[in-house]
Amino acid sequence: MAAEASTGMNERVIRVRLKRQDGPDARPRWESFDVPVGTGSNVTSVLQWICAHPVTVEGKNTTPPVYDSGCLEEVCGSCTMVVNGRVRQACSALIDHYCPKDGDELTLEPMTKFPVVRDLSVDRSRLFSNLERMRAWVPVDGTYDLGAGPEETPEAQQTRYVLSTCMSCGCCLEACPQYTLETDEEAWDRAFVGAAVISQARYFNMHETGSSLKKVRLTELSGPGGVSDCGNAQNCVNVCPKEIPLTESIAAIGRQVTAHNIRQFFSGD
Amino acid sequence: MERHHFLLRRLHSLTGIVPIGLFLVMHLTTNSTILWGAFNTRIDGEGFDRRVGTFQKEVEFINELPLLLLIEITLWGAIAFHSVLGVYYATSGKGNTGAYRYQSNLRYSLQRWTGYLGFLFIVYHIATLRWGWSFLVPGGTEWSHHFAASTLAAALRGGDEGFTALGVAVSLFYFLGVTALVFHFANGLWTAAITWGLTVTVTAQKRWGYACTAIGAGLMVAGWASVVGFAALDPAEARQVEMSLHGEVPTDGGEAEARSMDVSSRGGDTIEHSGGQH
Ligand code: HEM
Ligand code: SF4
Ligand code: SF4
Ligand code: FES
Numbered sequence: 001m002a003a004e005a006s007t008g009m010n011e012r013v014i015r016v017r018l019k020r021q022d023g024p025d026a027r028p029r030w031e032s033f034d035v036p037v038g039t040g041s042n043v044t045s046v047l048q049w050i051c052a053h054p055v056t057v058e059g060k061n062t063t064p065p066v067y068d069s070g071c072l073e074e075v076c077g078s079c080t081m082v083v084n085g086r087v088r089q090a091c092s093a094l095i096d097h098y099c100p101k102d103g104d105e106l107t108l109e110p111m112t113k114f115p116v117v118r119d120l121s122v123d124r125s126r127l128f129s130n131l132e133r134m135r136a137w138v139p140v141d142g143t144y145d146l147g148a149g150p151e152e153t154p155e156a157q158q159t160r161y162v163l164s165t166c167m168s169c170g171c172c173l174e175a176c177p178q179y180t181l182e183t184d185e186e187a188w189d190r191a192f193v194g195a196a197v198i199s200q201a202r203y204f205n206m207h208e209t210g211s212s213l214k215k216v217r218l219t220e221l222s223g224p225g226g227v228s229d230c231g232n233a234q235n236c237v238n239v240c241p242k243e244i245p246l247t248e249s250i251a252a253i254g255r256q257v258t259a260h261n262i263r264q265f266f267s268g269d
Numbered sequence: 270m271e272r273h274h275f276l277l278r279r280l281h282s283l284t285g286i287v288p289i290g291l292f293l294v295m296h297l298t299t300n301s302t303i304l305w306g307a308f309n310t311r312i313d314g315e316g317f318d319r320r321v322g323t324f325q326k327e328v329e330f331i332n333e334l335p336l337l338l339l340i341e342i343t344l345w346g347a348i349a350f351h352s353v354l355g356v357y358y359a360t361s362g363k364g365n366t367g368a369y370r371y372q373s374n375l376r377y378s379l380q381r382w383t384g385y386l387g388f389l390f391i392v393y394h395i396a397t398l399r400w401g402w403s404f405l406v407p408g409g410t411e412w413s414h415h416f417a418a419s420t421l422a423a424a425l426r427g428g429d430e431g432f433t434a435l436g437v438a439v440s441l442f443y444f445l446g447v448t449a450l451v452f453h454f455a456n457g458l459w460t461a462a463i464t465w466g467l468t469v470t471v472t473a474q475k476r477w478g479y480a481c482t483a484i485g486a487g488l489m490v491a492g493w494a495s496v497v498g499f500a501a502l503d504p505a506e507a508r509q510v511e512m513s514l515h516g517e518v519p520t521d522g523g524e525a526e527a528r529s530m531d532v533s534s535r536g537g538d539t540i541e542h543s544g545g546q547h
């Protein structure tokens with residue numbers, strides 16, 4: 001058998017258990033595959049191999065599993081899935097870490113907080129819808145030239161740079177006990193937005209021009225699904241592959257929302 | 270509910286600290302006098318007399334507070350508000366400590382479970398000792414704030430004659446209830462600082478975490494001291510001390526006598542039935 005998923009060193013065969021689902025409403029089922037791997041193999045390369053050899057351990061021919069991937073270097077976030085029970089990017093999940101020995105088992109499942117499209121591919125529209133809800137952008141549209149952008153201190157730049165690296169992968173949402181699967185689009189404006197979106201609100205509130213929408217963001221974040229629905233389990237910060245200080249963002253937004261509501265109480269607007 | 274989302278969330282957080290948390294602190298420090306009262310030189314007698322005496326003085330001080338009923342109702346209202354919303358909030362999340370074994374995640378789940386357990390304990394505690402539901406007390410002891418230590422000790426032991434099996438169960442329930450509530454309060458102090466935006470940086474959250482641990486440890490000692498202190502008390506001996514405090518001559522038959530007496534009708538000038546709590 002050809003060993004495409006391997007580099008030729010430390011050759012071994014691992015058992016991959018895959019949770020499969022033929023469509024959004026189909027019932028999930030499990031299939032197992034024996035996959036040859038070597039030093040440097042990762043979960044995405046294992047999936048590539050299975051797609052090229054879609055035969056289960058029972059010898060049954062099956063369809064190639066569907067999965068997402070893009071950058072293959074942990075930058076786009078599209079390959080996020082649940083590997084051995086924990087959420088992460090498939091492309092950076094090294095097999096040497098999960099299955100160091102011949103015969104070791106690897107379990108792959110789609111994320112549970114987003115509707116499954118097929119197999120390992122999920123629909124993360126809610127995340128993008130919530131970013132829109134939070135006006136996660138800098139408003140520059142207008143009828144005249146706004147001139148040069150505002151100056152920024154190196155300190156603010158440092159803080160904002162890390163926040164800007166969020167790739168909307170969804171890890172922080174998958175691991176959050178307060179973020180639950182919401183298939184009904186109607187509910188998206190009321191359900192908890194999760195750490196990534198709160199952090200993006202902080203990011204744009206810190207921007208000179210972006211801050212013109214600060215009030216709208218903070219009003220949104222005060223309401224149902226806003227920052228107060230966070231239960232401080234702090235899983236988000238522990239699983240974020242970009243090491244974004246999400247709990248600091250949550251506390252910073254907590255502070256902004258406190259001030260915003262006190263101000264609003266007395267000023268009335 | 271939706272319109273006042275923010276206000277309700279922040280009131281939930283606030284009531285956890287004031288008045289409920291503040292009361293918890295006062296309640297446990299007062300109750301722990303059942304042990305450290307031994308060092309109170311303003312009470313006559315040996316260690317045992319001082320312990321019972323100091324605690325009795327504390328109880329009487331509280332029962333003489335002005336507007337006691339108003340304080341009580343505020344407290345009950347706050348507990349009811351915090352608990353009802355607490356259960357609602359707790360059921361909106363779904364714990365996942367199996368997959369994500371982080372200490373903070375464990376505390377997230379514990380915050381919810383200690384809330385449930387704490388609520389059951391508070392209801393039992395108030396119902397039996399304040400509202401007089403003595404049918405829920407093994408041995409049927411009814412609490413009297415004139416005989417605070419002895420009646421509580423009897424309730425924890427399941428009667429006057431040493432521990433019964435049910436008495437051990439009640440004592441254990443007290444121990445677990447107090448432990449749960451102290452954890453819940455200390456961890457709540459930590460999360461509240463994030464909720465309100467006081468501790469923003471990881472360093473600040475860590476620092477405040479140490480402070481909350483210290484507060485929790487101190488309260489835990491006070492809480493455990495209270496439970497152990499009362500359970501270890503011999504009700505009959507404690508009753509003798511209490512009677513002499515009220516200016517009555519303790520007799521050998523004192524136990525039976527005190528028991529059969531209707532506390533509110535004794536009317537002596539040292540005792541006024543104010544229907545207070547503790
Ligand atoms: C002595 C009684 C209690 C005290 C002192 C207390 C105190 C607190 C404090 C200080 C907080 C932190 C608030 C925050 O993070 O902003 C809290 C949170 C919480 N409490 Fe209590 N509490 C008590 C009883 C209860 C009860 C009976 C329940 C009912 C189940 C409960 C459920 C909760 C829940 C679920 C939270 C988390 C709320 C959230 O993070 O959104 N608590 N409590
Ligand atoms: S904050 Fe981190 S975990 Fe969350 S979506 Fe962004 S990159 Fe992913
Ligand atoms: S800290 Fe808040 S957002 Fe992060 S995992 Fe916990 S509940 Fe979710
Ligand atoms: S493919 Fe882009 S993060 Fe894995």
